[in-house]
Amino acid sequence: xxxxxxxxxxxxxxxxxxxxxxxxxxxxxxxxxxxxxxxxxxxxxxxxxxxxxxxxxxxxxxxxxxxxxxxxxxxxxxxxxxxxxxxxxxxxxxxxxxxxxxxxxxxxxxxxxxxxxxxxxxxxxxxxxxxxxxxxxxxxxxxxxxxxxxxxxx
Amino acid sequence: xxxxxxxxxxxxxxxxxxxxxxxxxxxxxxxxxxxxxxxxxxxxxxxxxxxxxxxxxxxxxxxxxxxxxxxxxxxxxxxxxxxxxxxxxxxxxxxxxxxxxxxxxxxxxxxxxxxxxxxxxxxxxxxxxxxxxxxxxxxxxxxxxxxxxxxxxx
Numbered sequence: 001x002x003x004x005x006x007x008x009x010x011x012x013x014x015x016x017x018x019x020x021x022x023x024x025x026x027x028x029x030x031x032x033x034x035x036x037x038x039x040x041x042x043x044x045x046x047x048x049x050x051x052x053x054x055x056x057x058x059x060x061x062x063x064x065x066x067x068x069x070x071x072x073x074x075x076x077x078x079x080x081x082x083x084x085x086x087x088x089x090x091x092x093x094x095x096x097x098x099x100x101x102x103x104x105x106x107x108x109x110x111x112x113x114x115x116x117x118x119x120x121x122x123x124x125x126x127x128x129x130x131x132x133x134x135x136x137x138x139x140x141x142x143x144x145x146x147x148x149x150x151x152x153x154x
Numbered sequence: 155x156x157x158x159x160x161x162x163x164x165x166x167x168x169x170x171x172x173x174x175x176x177x178x179x180x181x182x183x184x185x186x187x188x189x190x191x192x193x194x195x196x197x198x199x200x201x202x203x204x205x206x207x208x209x210x211x212x213x214x215x216x217x218x219x220x221x222x223x224x225x226x227x228x229x230x231x232x233x234x235x236x237x238x239x240x241x242x243x244x245x246x247x248x249x250x251x252x253x254x255x256x257x258x259x260x261x262x263x264x265x266x267x268x269x270x271x272x273x274x275x276x277x278x279x280x281x282x283x284x285x286x287x288x289x290x291x292x293x294x295x296x297x298x299x300x301x302x303x304x305x306x307x308x
Contacts, residue, residue: 020184020259026177030231033174033202048187077184077259078289079296088297099293102286104258105174105231125292132256132290135232136283139253140276142233143242 010117013124014066015041017103018059018087019077020048024103031108038111040066046083055086063090063097071096071121073128075103098125106135164271167278168220169195171257172213172241173231174202178257185262192265194220200237209240217244217251225250225275227282229257252279260289 015038017024024043032038044062046055063072072095076084079101087099098121100107110131114124169192171178178197186192198216200209217226226249230238233255241253252275254261264285268278 019180020187021180023177023180023184023259026173026175026180030174030177034235074293076293078263079291079293081188084293088293091293091297100290101293101296102258102260102290104256104286104290105177106256109232122292122294129290129292132258133287135256136258136286136290137233137255138276138279138283139228139230139233139238139242139245139255142255143245 008117011068011070012040013070013116013119013121014063014068014072015075015111015116016059016062016066016072016087017041017043017075017108018062018083019043019045019103020081020083021045023077024075027103027105027108030105031111035109035112038108040068040116041111042066044083046086052082052086055083056089059083059086059090063095067095070117073097073121073125074099075107075128076101077103096121098122100125100128100132102132104132104135107132161271165222165224166194167224167270167273167275168217168222168226169229169265170213170216170220170226170241171195171197171229171262172216172237173197173199173257174235174237175199177231178229181257181259181262184259185265189263189266192262194222194270195265196220198237200240206236206240209237210243213237213240213244217249221249224271227251227275227279228253229261229282230255231257250275252276254279254282254286256286258286258289261286
């Protein structure tokens with residue numbers, strides 16, 4: 001926080017959302033519809049037909065577009081997949097990068113208030129991870145309203 | 155599990171994915187590309203321009219389409235939003251329904267192996283919640299490969 005207060009033009013950590021198909025673009029658009037513009041963020045849509053080299057090249061291009069010198073956070077849809085492994089290829093030691101797997105909308109909404117000018121990628125990634133995990137809840141937990149199925153179990 | 159083994163034609167718990175914009179459709183298509191067809195699942199795309207009544211009506215229509223008599227699980231993108239509140243309107247006591255918030259791709263992938271003919275909606279929802287939470291991890295945790303930023307912190 002201190003850094004950005006001292007220097008409002010400090011570079012911002014870039015964001016790359018890597019998904020199978022277009023969900024990254026949809027998630028980014030949805031988050032921006034809810035919380036306003038999210039600068040320095042780009043979505044990469046990968047298909048199962050893309051070779052691994054093509055995936056790496058597209059993710060590399062996206063990283064270059066949003067790299068302002070403060071490092072990057074890559075949000076991937078699922079670990080163990082080829083787009084995730086292609087994202088790992090970005091960890092070549094040339095930039096500060098952390099990857100968060102299991103991207104969901106609450107993580108992107110959180111980006112509106114995370115200090116991307118003051119915090120390094122690893123700390124932003126840890127915040128997004130916690131927000132993402134906390135956001136996964138059951139309707140009955142959130143409302144206290146028991147569903148029919150839960151009532152029927154007893 | 156026992157139920158479906160005893161009766162392979164037992165009704166299957168229906169799935170409705172409710173998101174701001176088209177991410178639900180993209181997630182469902184991505185999951186099906188990875189694990190094969192997911193029967194009895196439908197995505198509802200809601201926009202900020204849709205009135206609450208329109209949202210309720212569209213979610214209701216989707217629920218009716220996939221309701222085979224075994225109840226429903228609704229996967230919503232973020233709790234507290236109007237599509238989430240519109241989903242809550244489905245908890246009117248007429249069906250066994252549970253809602254899971256914070257939908258991500260690993261939850262949908264899990265649907266390929268969850269016993270939707272043998273388990274009630276609340277148990278399926280609890281499984282999806284745990285899978286979704288566990289899937290949110292950092293690249294450095296999964297690979298043991300420290301990122302530049304983490305190295306630099308010390």
